[in-house]
Amino acid sequence: MTFSLEIPVLxxxxxxxxxxxxxxxxxxxxxxxxxxxxxxxxILVKAASCEDSIENTSKTLKNIPSGNDIRYHLDKINNFxxxxxxxxxxxxxxxxxxxxxxxxxIAIDLNLIPYYGKPTPEELPYIYRSQAKSGTCSFYxxxxxxxxxxxxxxxxxxxxxxxxxxxxxxxxxxxASLDVLHIKVKKLYLDRGFFSVPVxxxxxxxxxxxxxPAVKTGKKAxxxxxxxxxxxxxxxxxLTRSKDNFVTFDLWIICKYKKGKRxxxxxxxxxxxxxxxxxxxxxxxxxxxxRFGIESSYRLKNLCRIRTTNKKPVLRLLFVxxxxxxxxxxxxxxxxxxxxxxxxxRLIYRQLFGLKQMLAFLCQAVERKYQVIEGVYLPSG
Numbered sequence: 001m002t003f004s005l006e007i008p009v010l011x012x013x014x015x016x017x018x019x020x021x022x023x024x025x026x027x028x029x030x031x032x033x034x035x036x037x038x039x040x041x042x043i044l045v046k047a048a049s050c051e052d053s054i055e056n057t058s059k060t061l062k063n064i065p066s067g068n069d070i071r072y073h074l075d076k077i078n079n080f081x082x083x084x085x086x087x088x089x090x091x092x093x094x095x096x097x098x099x100x101x102x103x104x105x106i107a108i109d110l111n112l113i114p115y116y117g118k119p120t121p122e123e124l125p126y127i128y129r130s131q132a133k134s135g136t137c138s139f140y141x142x143x144x145x146x147x148x149x150x151x152x153x154x155x156x157x158x159x160x161x162x163x164x165x166x167x168x169x170x171x172x173x174x175x176a177s178l179d180v181l182h183i184k185v186k187k188l189y190l191d192r193g194f195f196s197v198p199v200x201x202x203x204x205x206x207x208x209x210x211x212x213p214a215v216k217t218g219k220k221a222x223x224x225x226x227x228x229x230x231x232x233x234x235x236x237x238x239l240t241r242s243k244d245n246f247v248t249f250d251l252w253i254i255c256k257y258k259k260g261k262r263x264x265x266x267x268x269x270x271x272x273x274x275x276x277x278x279x280x281x282x283x284x285x286x287x288x289x290x291r292f293g294i295e296s297s298y299r300l301k302n303l304c305r306i307r308t309t310n311k312k313p314v315l316r317l318l319f320v321x322x323x324x325x326x327x328x329x330x331x332x333x334x335x336x337x338x339x340x341x342x343x344x345x346r347l348i349y350r351q352l353f354g355l356k357q358m359l360a361f362l363c364q365a366v367e368r369k370y371q372v373i374e375g376v377y378l379p380s381g
Contacts, residue, residue, distance in 0.1 A: 087321035
C-alpha cells in the first residue's frame, strides 16, 4: 500500500474547523463586542488540546482576550439542563456512518471526578457521594452511554448526575437518547454499581438484554453460596430488598483458573445477572470484558479535558462535554478521512492519526492563527 505525499487527506486547519463548526452549531454561548463565539471556542479547544487551564492558555497566545474576559463570558452559562441537552446534541452530530437505525451493544457507567471542600448551595445538588477515592467521598459524576462497535466506539449521551438521581432514572435518561437515532439495544452492559432490585426489574420490564456483575454478598443465603465447584453453571436467584420488593433473575456462575497469573493459583469465581442474552456459558466472561471499552473512553477524555479549580457545576459540565465531543470527532474523522473501504470491513489507519495527533493538530492550528507569546517583559516605570 502506497500513500500520496502531495495531497494530505486531512490538515490541522480542517481538523480545527470541524471541531469549531460542531461546537458553534450545537452549543450557544453569549458574547458581546468583538469577542465572537468562534474565538471563545478556539481558546477552549486550545486549552483542551494541551490539558491546560483557561488562565494559562490566555497567557500563551498573543491576539486573544484576557483571562478575565474569557471567564466573564463563561460565567454567563447558568442553565445546566440546557447545556446538557446541547452537549448531547453535539455528541450525536459527529458519529460514524452506519450507527443510526442499528441494533448495537451499549455500555453505561459513571465517571467520577473528585470534589474537595464544603459544597455551596449551588454545588450541593450536583455532588455525588460514593466510596472513598483520591482522598474524598464527594464527586462530580457523569453517566455516559457508550457504543461498543468496532472502529465506531463513541459516546452518544452524557448525564451530569444530580444528588437526587436514582440508578433507574439515570439509565432511563440515557436510553431515551437512543430514540432520536432510532438505535435499539442489542445488549446492555452495566457496572456492578447498578446491581439492585429496581434496576434489574426495570430493565426486565423494558425487555432489554443485559449483563450485570452480581455483588458477592451474604454467606449462607446470598450470592456467595453459589461460588463453589469447579465448573461454570447457570441457576436462578431472587434478590430481596423487602418483603414486597424483590426480583428473580438468571444467575450465571463462571469458574476461571488463575494458572499462576499474578502469582496466584486456584479457582476464581464470577457471577453475572443475565437476561435474554444469546451467548454461551463459556464466553459470557469474555463478552462482558467488552464493557471496559467505556473505561478507555474516560482515559481518552482525560487527555483533552480543560483543567480548572472552578467548582461551578455547569462550567465543569462544559469542560467534560467538550472532551467527549473531541473524542467523538476523532473517531468520526478516522472513519471518514483516515480509512479505505474494502471488502470485509473498512480499513482504519489508526496508527497515522491517534488522538494525541489530533490534539497536536488543534493546538498548532490555534497557535498559528493567534501567534504564541515569545517573550516576557517587566512593566514600564
